[in-house]
Amino acid sequence: xxxxxxxxxxxxxxxxxxxxxxxxxxxxxxxxxxxxxxxxxxxxxxxxxxxxxxxxxxxxxxxxxxxxxxxxxxxxxxxxxxxxxxxxxxxxxxxxxxxxxxxxxxxxxxxx
Amino acid sequence: xxxxxxxxxxxxxxxxxxxxxxxxxxxxxxxxxxxxxxxxxxxxxxxxxxxxxxxxxxxxxxxxxxxxxxxxxxxxxxxxxxxxxxxxxxxxxxxxxxxxxxxxxxxxxxxxxxxxx
Numbered sequence: 001x002x003x004x005x006x007x008x009x010x011x012x013x014x015x016x017x018x019x020x021x022x023x024x025x026x027x028x029x030x031x032x033x034x035x036x037x038x039x040x041x042x043x044x045x046x047x048x049x050x051x052x053x054x055x056x057x058x059x060x061x062x063x064x065x066x067x068x069x070x071x072x073x074x075x076x077x078x079x080x081x082x083x084x085x086x087x088x089x090x091x092x093x094x095x096x097x098x099x100x101x102x103x104x105x106x107x108x109x110x111x112x
Numbered sequence: 113x114x115x116x117x118x119x120x121x122x123x124x125x126x127x128x129x130x131x132x133x134x135x136x137x138x139x140x141x142x143x144x145x146x147x148x149x150x151x152x153x154x155x156x157x158x159x160x161x162x163x164x165x166x167x168x169x170x171x172x173x174x175x176x177x178x179x180x181x182x183x184x185x186x187x188x189x190x191x192x193x194x195x196x197x198x199x200x201x202x203x204x205x206x207x208x209x210x211x212x213x214x215x216x217x218x219x220x221x222x223x224x225x226x227x228x229x
Binding site: 034036041042043044046049057059088090092094097098099100101102103104105106108 | 116145147149154155156157158159162164203205207210211212214216217219220221222
């Protein structure tokens, strides 16, 4: 069966510090991968998606970036965090052409 | 543009009772999919049920059923025989068909369900 992992689970970082969040998927090959952000009291907003290694598309302009160095690894990064980057970050995967997206456990980021 | 509206910020129900969570949507797409996700306090988004706009029958998954009324653009979630473990935030979402990677899930703001004994 497929599983999706995210780490860290929680993170507190000062403004201006770098960020690296990691997501890995097991039990499937060539998945579509997604990074979403959930602000407090809101639904999810798609940040990035990837259809393959080194193939990243951004949905919203921001100071975040994403990379996919391996088929089942998706990384969310920032060189300098802003207060507005605080939120709950969720990684998700789906099979190409499939309806459902399956989410990881999420990372709660607080920028102070 | 696609939009999901969930008008109930909070719902309260007793154990073993049924509850309906409302969802209306707006889209100009001819084909689309409608989803419900559950988010417990741990934060993980758990996929519950899916309905395609082209499906004639309402989707069911165990205690979950989706009351799809296309003409009214509504996709309400019905949970039968509520359990204490059903207490969570519930999100309605939609996605354009075909399901290409770049077609994002568009989420509503969610409804908090509280089940009491």
